[in-house]
Amino acid sequence: xxxxxxxxxxxxxxxxxxxxxxxxxxxxxxxxxxxxxxxxxxxxxxxxxxxxxxxxxxxxxxxxxxxxxxxxxxxxxxxxxxxxxxxxxxxxxxxxxxxxxxxxxxxxxxxxxxxxxxxxxxxxxxxxxxxxxxxxxxxxxxxxxxxxxxxxxxxxxxxxxxxxxxxxxxxxxxxxxxxxxxxxxxxxxxxxxxxxxxxxxxxxxxxxxxxxxxxxxxxxxxxxx
Amino acid sequence: xxxxxxxxxxxxxxxxxxxxxxxxxxxxxxxxxxxxxxxxxxxxxxxxxxxxxxxxxxxxxxxxxxxxxxxxxxxxxxxxxxxxxxxxxxxxxxxxxxxxxxxxxxxxxxxxxxxxxxxxxxxxxxxxxxxxxxxxxxxxxxxxxxxxxxxxxxxxxxxxxxxxxxxxxxxxxxxxxxxxxxxxxxxxxxxxxxxxxxxxxxxxxxxxxxxxxxxxxxxxxxxxx
DNA sequence: TCTTTTATTTTGATTTGTCAAAATTCAATC
DNA sequence: GATTGAATTTTGACAAATCAAAATAAAAGA
Numbered sequence: 001x002x003x004x005x006x007x008x009x010x011x012x013x014x015x016x017x018x019x020x021x022x023x024x025x026x027x028x029x030x031x032x033x034x035x036x037x038x039x040x041x042x043x044x045x046x047x048x049x050x051x052x053x054x055x056x057x058x059x060x061x062x063x064x065x066x067x068x069x070x071x072x073x074x075x076x077x078x079x080x081x082x083x084x085x086x087x088x089x090x091x092x093x094x095x096x097x098x099x100x101x102x103x104x105x106x107x108x109x110x111x112x113x114x115x116x117x118x119x120x121x122x123x124x125x126x127x128x129x130x131x132x133x134x135x136x137x138x139x140x141x142x143x144x145x146x147x148x149x150x151x152x153x154x155x156x157x158x159x160x161x162x163x164x165x166x167x168x169x170x171x172x173x174x175x176x177x178x179x180x181x182x183x184x185x186x187x188x189x190x191x192x193x194x195x196x197x198x199x200x201x202x203x204x205x206x207x208x209x210x211x212x213x214x215x216x217x218x219x220x221x222x223x224x225x
Numbered sequence: 226x227x228x229x230x231x232x233x234x235x236x237x238x239x240x241x242x243x244x245x246x247x248x249x250x251x252x253x254x255x256x257x258x259x260x261x262x263x264x265x266x267x268x269x270x271x272x273x274x275x276x277x278x279x280x281x282x283x284x285x286x287x288x289x290x291x292x293x294x295x296x297x298x299x300x301x302x303x304x305x306x307x308x309x310x311x312x313x314x315x316x317x318x319x320x321x322x323x324x325x326x327x328x329x330x331x332x333x334x335x336x337x338x339x340x341x342x343x344x345x346x347x348x349x350x351x352x353x354x355x356x357x358x359x360x361x362x363x364x365x366x367x368x369x370x371x372x373x374x375x376x377x378x379x380x381x382x383x384x385x386x387x388x389x390x391x392x393x394x395x396x397x398x399x400x401x402x403x404x405x406x407x408x409x410x411x412x413x414x415x416x417x418x419x420x421x422x423x424x425x426x427x428x429x430x431x432x433x434x435x436x437x438x439x440x441x442x443x444x445x446x447x448x449x450x
Numbered sequence: 451t452c453t454t455t456t457a458t459t460t461t462g463a464t465t466t467g468t469c470a471a472a473a474t475t476c477a478a479t480c
Numbered sequence: 481g482a483t484t485g486a487a488t489t490t491t492g493a494c495a496a497a498t499c500a501a502a503a504t505a506a507a508a509g510a
Contacts, residue, residue, distance in 0.1 A: 005467065029487060041468055043489055048466090060475065060488060090315075091341045101338050108333035113326050116316045230497065254457060266498055268459055273496085285458060285505065453510080460503065466496090473490065480483075 002054075004107045007076045009035065009045055010054060013065055014073035025062030074134040080106040081127035081134075082117055088128045089121065095128040095179070096170035125225070129170075130161030130180035130217070143225060148213035149196050151186045156221035158183055159200075164215040173216070177203035183221055227279075229332045232301045234260065234270055235279060238290055239298035250287030299359040305331040306352035306359075307342055313353045314346060320353040320404070321395035350450070354395075355386030355405035355442070368450060373438035374421050376411045381446035383408055389440040398441070402428035408446055 002010070012034045016026045032042035050057040054069035065073060083102040087093040093101070109117075118124075125140065126132055132140050145160050146152075159182045162173065173179060183201035190196070196213045199205040208216075219225075227235070237259045241251045257267035275282040279294035290298060308327040312318040318326070334342075343349075350365065351357055357365050370385050371377075384407045387398065398404060408426035415421070421438045424430040433441075444450075 003466080027487080028489090032488095037467085038469055039488060040470080040490075045467075087338070091338070091345055093338070093341060097337075101335055104333040104335070105330070108329040110326055110329070112322075113312070113316070113318070116318060120316055228496080252457080253459090257458095262497085263499055264458060265460075265500080270497075451510100453508100455508075456506085458503100458505075461501090463500085464498080468494080470493090471491090473488100475488075476486090478483100478485080480481105 002072060005045070006049065006052075006054070007072070007107055009049060010065065010069050010073040011076045011080075013055065013063055014070065014077065017064065023064070025058060025064050027062045031063065071138075074139055076106055077139075078134040078136075079109050079114055081131055082114060082121065082124070083109065084127045084129070085121050085124045085133070086117055089124075094171075096167040096174065098128065099165040099167075126161075126180070128180070129165070130159070143219060143223070145217035145219050148186055148198055148208065148216045148218060149189070149210045151218050153186045153189065156183060156185060157218040158221045158223075159216060160219040161217040162215060163217060169212070169215070176200060176206045178206065178216060184218065186218075227297060230270070231274065231277075231279070232297070232332055234274060235290065235294050235298040236301045236305075238280065238288055239295065239302065242289065248289070250283060250289050252287045256288065296363075299364055301331055302364075303359040303361075304334050304339055306356055307339060307346065307349070308334065309352040309354070310346050310349045310358070311342055314349075319396075321392040321399065323353065324390040324392075351386075351405070353405070354390070355384070368444060368448070370442035370444050373411055373423055373433065373441045373443060374414070374435045376443050378411045378413065381408060381410060382443040383446045383448075384441060385444040386442040387440060388442060394437070394440070401425060401431045403431065403441060409443065411443075 009031075013026055013031060016030060016034060017024075020026070028042050028046065029039055031046070032039045035042060037045075046055060046057050046063050049055045049063075049069070053066055054072065055063045055065055057063050080102045083105045084095075084098045087098040087101055088095050124133060132142060134140070143160070151157055159178055159180050161180060162170065164170070177200035178184070178198070185199045185201075186196065187199045187205060188197040194210050195207050196210060197205055197207045198213075198216075234256075238251055238256060241255060241259060242249075245251070253267050253271065254264055256271070257264045260267060262270075271280060271282050271288050274280045274288075274294070278291055279297065280288045280290055282288050305327045308330045309320075309323045312323040312326055313320050349358060357367060359365070368385070376382055384403055384405050386405060387395065389395070402425035403409070403423070410424045410426075411421065412424045412430060413422040419435050420432050421435060422430055422432045423438075423441075
């Protein structure tokens with residue numbers, strides 16, 4: 001069985017791979033800072049992962065998951081996200097806090113327990129932040145979402161997913177009414193001010209900087225999921 | 226924060242201290258085999274715990290928890306037992322399996338989450354095996370229980386607690402109807418055969434060897450808890 | 451008391467995951 | 481082309497937890 005550390009490296013590589021163009025390698029520096037370790041540590045760990053055939057490592061290029069590594073990363077993500085659903089839906093924890101809790105629990109749950117939990121929760125497809133929950137098979141094909149900055153203005157949209165786990169940011173979104181499922185309209189964009197204004201249905205309009213706006217993903221209100 | 230390993234040592238020392246006369250030291254060999262490590266490993270670990278003031282260590286005598294060590298051990302036990310209640314009561318896992326699951330989860334739960342869980346479960350006082358759940362303050366004073374071998378014959382008793390976590394043993398008890406809460410009568414004892422016979426209310430009588438019988442603790446049926 | 455047995459401790463090594471700092475490589479600039 | 485700079489790798493060291501095997505102490509027998 002992979003150690004907690006190995007699981008965390010694989011999960012982190014997976015997540016960073018997602019955020020960049022197809023087939024591109026994740027640079028070692030990026031991995032190191034994401035894992036909060038020195039670059040040298042990341043290098044030696046990645047060599048180790050490479051020996052275990054969990055990643056492809058190209059010296060001075062970066063890393064990418066192998067099929068096996070990918071499968072393991074998805075299992076970790078599945079545990080993480082199902083735990084988050086449980087913490088919010090069942091125990092009523094604040095969605096802003098559950099990420100850190102799940103970060104620990106994701107390494108402590110057996111397959112059997114996970115299946116029970118999944119059934120108990122009614123086989124949810126998304127976690128409280130709108131992140132898709134991988135099935136035992138793999139990651140469901142993602143619907144195409146647009147972030148607030150890129151979204152068409154004046155169209156009825158719905159918040160689908162938040163791409164940041166920082167509790168302060170999440171609490172801010174909650175106050176504004178920008179939580180997954182919420183109906184919104186993007187009402188304006190100002191390139192000079194580097195800002196975008198969004199109007200959550202039944203709430204006050206909110207103006208965000210584009211770096212914040214890019215973390216909030218929308219789908220057309222008409223679209224099921 | 227103590228490591229998972231440290232938590233496990235403290236928990237194990239606590240449990241073994243319980244099983245022996247007041248103030249007596251737990252021998253290193255017993256600790257080593259309970260932890261499934263070599264004696265040398267136990268010695269070096271215990272020295273380490275002693276430096277952290279978590280145990281008193283008497284070379285060639287054994288170990289005993291300090292007040293601090295005791296408190297930490299009880300926190301671990303509290304997490305373990307609340308998790309067990311959750312797994313059985315909420316997710317419906319078999320009581321024979323939950324010990325191993327809880328063994329992992331007990332190290333991954335934050336104080337905040339634990340409090341939520343406790344409230345959600347209705348502040349239970351005992352886990353599925355009848356083991357008392359320590360409160361945030363400490364371990365509740367244990368009611369005096371008798372094992373099946375020592376119990377008076379012909380009196381209405383109730384199963385209070387099972388002092389063994391082996392799934393095979395627990396499943397056996399379930400088949401016989403010897404689970405916590407069950408009304409039973411001890412109907413006979415045979416010193417020569419080293420056996421004892423117990424009659425669970427509404428089930429068939431069961432004859433057990435005394436070593437098995439000593440793992441099943443009873444209280445008078447009249448006594449609340 | 452002397453010897454044997456058993457429990458415990460010591461010693462030296464190993465693995466995993468980490469850091470600091472020096473060395474290297476590659477790309478970019480002059 | 482030579483030099484600078486940034487990213488990466490290498491090297492040597494360390495802490496935690498472990499084992500195997502040798503050394504020691506205490507208890508039990510003779």
